[in-house]
């Protein structure tokens with residue numbers, strides 16, 4: 001099984017996803033995972049596809065997207081990653097306050113410092129209000145109270161507020 | 173659910189003072205991230221604050237609740253009125269509570285929330301859809317306990333959170349649960 005990581009970045013307009021997935025389907029590739037968003041109005045999509053085509057063929061098929069210079073496309077073969085079962089715990093971290101440099105790096109350093117893994121991250125800037133929401137896996141045995149107090153200390157230095165909550169799943 | 177008739181019958185005219193509109197503060201104002209102080213619900217300042225909160229809510233389009241920190245006052249006072257909202261079921265009309273707390277809650281539901289103090293963002297928040305809230309009415313100071321459900325329950329918890337220095341963003345369901353209201357041009 002060959003996996004390809006594809007990124008499409010640039011000026012947003014209607015039809016980018018339709019064109020990209022049409023070319024991918026035309027090569028017989030399966031779209032295994034994808035995420036797309038607008039970052040400050042810029043189109044940003046990442047895909048992982050599986051199939052027999054090689055990187056050069058995929059790049060060639062997607063070349064029309066980049067023809068007018070408004071989008072950049074990258075294609076790279078990637079190894080299969082085994083999803084870890086994870087015996088740790090899942091948390092949602094929220095940080096917000098006045099915008100200033102270094103909020104993200106200072107906060108995520110606390111998570112990294114205890115071997116925690118960020119599995120999803122969104123930051124938003126609205127006027128001078130900065131927001132970070134991250135989904136965090138903490139290893140089993142982590143002293144969560146100590147992580148919270150370290151996050152509070154770092155947040156206080158930055159003049160922002162922080163909350164760490166257990167990610168709840170309602171089994172239905 | 174049973175409606176508390178004392179709360180239902182309460183209106184801002186019971187306060188005996190005419191409310192004036194106050195300016196709504198926006199994040200990242202620190203008052204929004206600081207737990208409010210408990211108040212004496214019979215004090216004239218609190219009565220005036222209660223009247224002003226209702227008056228400000230009334231003139232703000234679509235506003236179903238307003239907490240003291242949102243007008244720059246770090247106090248546990250808020251008003252709600254969900255009676256005009258389409259998602260409302262049973263409700264208690266317009267009322268103000270002081271020093272309110274959620275006593276119990278059940279039946280989590282996720283819904284998208286917005287806030288006058290965070291005008292550019294919305295977020296998905298999971299909260300109990302049936303709650304019991306206890307607090308005091310401003311003016312008389314009498315203690316009331318009420319059952320709320322659906323949209324009124326959500327509004328009450330959103331406002332009680334404000335009084336505890338929390339925004340809905342502190343309860344965002346995940347990294348993909350926060351949305352920009354406007355696109356950047």
Ligand SMILES: [Zn+2]
Nearest residue numbers: 286287288289
């Ligand atoms: Zn609010």
